[in-house]
Amino acid sequence: MKLYQIVxxxxxxxxxxxxxxxxxxxxxxxxxxxxIEVIFAVESAYHTRFTMPEIASLRKLGDIRRLLEVKxxxxxxxxxxxxxxxxxxx
Numbered sequence: 335m336k337l338y339q340i341v342x343x344x345x346x347x348x349x350x351x352x353x354x355x356x357x358x359x360x361x362x363x364x365x366x367x368x369x370i371e372v373i374f375a376v377e378s379a380y381h382t383r384f385t386m387p388e389i390a391s392l393r394k395l396g397d398i399r400r401l402l403e404v405k406x407x408x409x410x411x412x413x414x415x416x417x418x419x420x421x422x423x424x
Contacts, residue, residue: 337399337409340379344371354396372398380407 341356342349345363358364364372369392376398377383382405384392392398402409 337376337395337402340375341372341395341398344368344375352395354399355394357394376402380409382407 336349338349338352341352345361345368347362352361356364358366358369373384373389373392380402382402384401388401392401399409
């Protein structure tokens with residue numbers, strides 16, 4: 335599942351309306367509770383865990399993508415394809 339699809343499902347918004355700049359200030363239904371739900375859904379979908387300091391640093395969708403990349407999780411956001419969830423080789 336693509337990152338935007340995951341977030342769109344949690345927030346109940348069209349994933350096509352999301353971008354790396356999407357955040358609680360510019361995205362409908364993105365409140366503090368939904369933010370935690372987004373984090374949990376992303377952790378579950380990508381089989382990873384974020385620390386509390388990492389979670390506290392996540393302000394927008396692009397922050398989530400960059401953190402996944404730091405954790406060596408491949409996030410494929412190509413339209414029409416499902417996300418590639420695989421660990422990158424070290």
